[in-house]
Amino acid sequence: MTPDLECKALTRRFGEFRAVDDVSFAVPAGSFFSILGPSGCGKTTIMRMIAGFLEPTSGDILITGKSVLDVPPNKRAVNMVFQHLALFPMMNIEENIGYGLRRKGMSRAEIARKVDEVLERIGLPGINTRKVDELSGGQKQRVAIARCMVLEPDVLLLDEPLGALDLKLRERMKVELKALQAAFDTTFVYITHDQSEALVMSDQIAVMNEGAFEQVGTAQELYYRPETAFVAGFVGxxxxxxxxxxxxxxxxxxxxxxxxxxxxxxxxxxxxxxxxxxxxxxxxxxxxxxxxxxxxxxxxxxxxxxxxxxxxxxxxxxxxxxxxxxxxxxxxxxxxxxxxxxxxxxxxxxxxxxxxxxxxxxxxxx
Structure with a gap:
């Protein structure tokens, strides 16, 4: 079966510095894949290349089996949730979620139907007319995901989206994110420096260090059978x-x-x-x-x-x-x-x- 996302020998240099060094991996359809590593290891650089915001120095990126190297960000079947959710405070919830659909020229009635549908799926029906600042941190998180998922991407990229939340809410959102991923049956690629987030939510985890993957495996494999000293010391x-x-x-x-x-x-x-x-x-x-x-x-x-x-x-x-x-x-x-x-x-x-x-x-x- 063709993976939803595949990176082949992906490399990105900034001058002589290799931020990402010959990284290859594949993410099966409908799975939750995390890239875990310390600050500066290259994980955000990988995500920006997948999204199309940064060009690789070499290598290839395939979405559902097709190279996207020459495809601009707004044409890729990929969407992204940032740590700072970038919801529009001057818009209500329906306008926020429907923003991308309006840009595609969809009719007002169809946008309303799709927004209602996605709000139901994230467990927040009926909040269409509420303002962003009327929502809790967890609700804003779900709305940000809904704004991406309403566009039906093949891959959703999540760039440390729980980093700005308090500890108790972060713990709850780990469970909710995993449940949302299963409900939408969409491939999630999640980057984090927080091992607890990766271990709890992921089907597969890539541990990254100094631009390269040290090990890719399940949470249990990384924890009980680390393949490198870095993984043994970093995970758990x-x-x-x-x-x-x-x-x-x-x-x-x-x-x-x-x-x-x-x-x-x-x-x-x-x-x-x-x-x-x-x-x-x-x-x-x-x-x-x-x-x-x-x-x-x-x-x-x-x-x-x-x-x-x-x-x-x-x-x-x-x-x-x-x-x-x-x-x-x-x-x-x-x-x-x-x-x-x-x-x-x-x-x-x-x-x-x-x-x-x-x-x-x-x-x-x-």
Whole structure:
């Protein structure tokens, strides 16, 4: 099946600087695809090239199988929602949504019908005559999407559209955006530096760094099986230790950390050798807590430590544990029920985790 969007060897240079460096990807029809990366990595440059606001230095962009390199922005089957929604304050909601249809010369009756239809689909029927400043932030967000979707684009581009919203509204809009995408069955391409937005909403995520894609996969693949050190460190919270590999047996390896701890990790198919400097990444929720070492039998890595901080965040609460042998604090997920739910600063705990949970990469990679 022909993807709705395909970029082939897409490159954009500004002088000698490569903002986008030979990026290729395809987005299946009707899917939610996110480009996730830090500021300045090139994700907005990709979106501007897809929209037609910027020409690639080389490469090709195809919408539903056809190259659009010579097609001006207003003729591409693409529309865009910006972080600052750019709704017209002097127009009511129906006029805002119908603006693009009027530019196409559609009749007033047909515009009214289409506006009513799209307002119904975004869950805001009957607000046609209201002004923009009478709407909440979430309602404005949906109206901005409706203004794009009424034009029936093949691809909707979303440039960090939740960035200007407060935290609680942003959390709600993540769920609503995913529901809207499914309701319209339109391909969404979403760019963000916020990993939570990408992980919650996306069918596929491309993690971008310094103009190139590090990895493309599902949220689960990026989180549990990162392919590069950058992805391991950028996506989700993680503990990181660096040192030198002392032993390798199959995918299992032993790494002597810089403060002298011997730690078991896994190469997961990466080409690592004895003597290499390497880094191990372990997720906080992969670490088990206990009151005694005997409860951690079978774990490759075990140690005793003291709780130095409680990072309370509801279901995502963590504690920082300082190992008795010294070294950096270790971030550990705090159980939400049972005897450890009331853990406090100063408590002594035993912690342990499986070596298979430790993703190991060459030190310095990423």
């Amino acid at each position: 919270d993680t503990n990181r230790w660096t040192g030198r590999i002392e032993r390798i047996s199959g995918e299992a390896l032993d790494l002597r950390t810089e403060n002298g701890m011997l730690m078991r990790g896994a190469s997961h198919g990466r080409a690592l050798q004895t003597g290499d400097r390497a880094a191990i990444y372990v997720r906080p929720e992969a670490i088990r807590v206990a009151h005694g070492a005997e409860a951690l039998e079978g774990f490759d890595n075990k140690m005793e430590g003291t709780v130095t901080s409680l990072l309370f965040n509801g279901a995502a609460s963590r504690v920082l544990v300082r190992p008795a042998t010294g070294g950096e604090e270790i971030e550990v997920a705090l159980p939400q029920s049972g005897e450890f739910a009331t853990t406090r600063k100063g408590d002594v705990l035993h912690i342990g985790w499986s070596g298979a949970q430790g993703n190991c990469f060459a030190a310095g990679a990423g």
